[in-house]
Amino acid sequence: MDTLLPSLLLLLWLKSFINWVVVTIQRHYVIRSFSGFFCISLALTDSFLSFIITAIYYLEDFNLSGWRLTRHHVCLLVQIACFICSVLHWPVFLLTLLDNLWTLSSSKTTWTQKLTYVVGVCLLWILATLYIFWVADVVLLLGDDKHCHVFSSSQSVQVLSTLLLTVTCVLFYSFTSRDGQKVQVFLHSTRGDRQICMVSLRQIMYTFLNTWAPFIILMIMFPFLQTEMNALLQMNTVWLCFLNSFSMAMALCSRPFEFSETITDGFCSWSFCFVYGAENQRKGHFQV
Incomplete structure (x- = not known):
């Protein structure tokens, strides 16, 4: 699609502003996960x-140092950036999911983890750029002095469709399961001599949907x-925070809890409170 250059510049600066607003508001959470570090790198890249x-x-x-730059290079830079961003949705989503499965955004992040996140984010940007220039069959189209041809990405639609399908399947399973315990607030099981509580899939998805429903409807x-x-x-x-909440x-959904704990990413908050009953059985209370 063709876009006027002044409109494109306005949208880029608006996006950069929104990026920094989100990073600033989420400053206590972005340094805990891979998704947060990628948000910081995206804000820096967009601003630059x-x-x-x-x-x-x-x-x-x-x-500039022997390079002649004209308004035609604006379109080239924008198109290159579009191609790079278009191939990042699936890798970022999968890495965010693996990171949360491994660490679940613990309140304390070691310097080793932070260094790993920084290296991983830089490596991801480098690999995406190399893929666009040396592997992918991309064609850059020059625009005129007033218009620029930009591209959309099918990966974001694919990720969103996969996410919505997963949420639908999880909710359908929680309502139709023959095991009555699976639709309770907690699933109780035993591991050795300890009692373990598994959080209901339905309640977790309700919390996620209650927070992100307007964004999902807009998409x-x-x-x-x-x-x-x-x-x-x-x-x-905002899209990255949405993916992080889903992850x-x-x-x-796959983690057992043995003590009171609050898990949050700055948008969604899951609180798990446990007390002992009269028969020395552990009971759970779910808070949104």
Whole structure:
């Protein structure tokens, strides 16, 4: 789709502003997970890209260390950024899911984990860039001085469809399971001489949907509004936080709890409180 360059610049700066707003609000949580570190890297990348493109657009024609830059290079840079962002949705989603399954965004993150996240994020950006330039069959289209042709990504639609299908299947399973305990607040099982509580799938998904329902409805309505979002805008911090919340919900579905605990990513909050009854049995209370 063709976009006016002034409109494109405005959207890029607006996206950068929203990215930094989310990172600032979530500053206590972004340093705990892979998704958070990727949000920081995305905010930095978008800000740098917005500054470079704005400078080229207003200077129009200038030389930089022997490189002649014109407004045509604005389209080239935007298209390259679109292609790179378009291939990042699945890798980021899968890595976020694995990270939450492994750590579940624990309140304390060691320096080793943070260094691993930084290296992983940098490596992901490098691999995506190398893939676009050396592996993927991409064609860059030059625009004129006023318009630029940008592309959308099918990966975001695929990830959203997979996510919604998973949520639907989990809710359907929790309502139709023959085992009556699976629709209770907690599933009780024994591990050796200890009593373990597994959180109900239904309650976890309710918490996730109660928080992100407006965002999900907006994403579903986009195709019907006959508006197309380019790949550069599709990859944003709100989308990444949404994926992180879903990944945490999936991790909670497979995790047993033996003591009171609160799990949160800054958007969704799952609180698990346990007390001992008269018969020395552990009871659970779920709070949203």
